[in-house]
Amino acid sequence: MAKRKLRLLKRGGPIIGICEGCLARFKSGFTGSIAAEAEIRVRFAAHKCLHARQIAAKMHADMHKVA
Ligand SMILES: [Zn+2]
Numbered sequence: 001m002a003k004r005k006l007r008l009l010k011r012g013g014p015i016i017g018i019c020e021g022c023l024a025r026f027k028s029g030f031t032g033s034i035a036a037e038a039e040i041r042v043r044f045a046a047h048k049c050l051h052a053r054q055i056a057a058k059m060h061a062d063m064h065k066v067a
Helices: 033-046 050-064
Strands: 006-011 017-020
Touching: 006 033, 017 033
Parallel strands: none
Antiparallel strands: 006 017
16 A cells, blocks of 8 residues: 655645645644644544545556456
């Protein structure tokens, strides 16, 4: 299983977390950057890269189609 990485975007606005594994986005309702980052990290840790798994499964199916 691929390692999941969390990317945090802080562009002056609210912090957004993005999973580099499946590109899932995580937002927080907190306005404070420390609390927001903490909430995003918790959500990231709890999520499962379902989207990435679906892509992998589709690629696998396509490979069989070609071969
Ligand atoms: Zn993910």
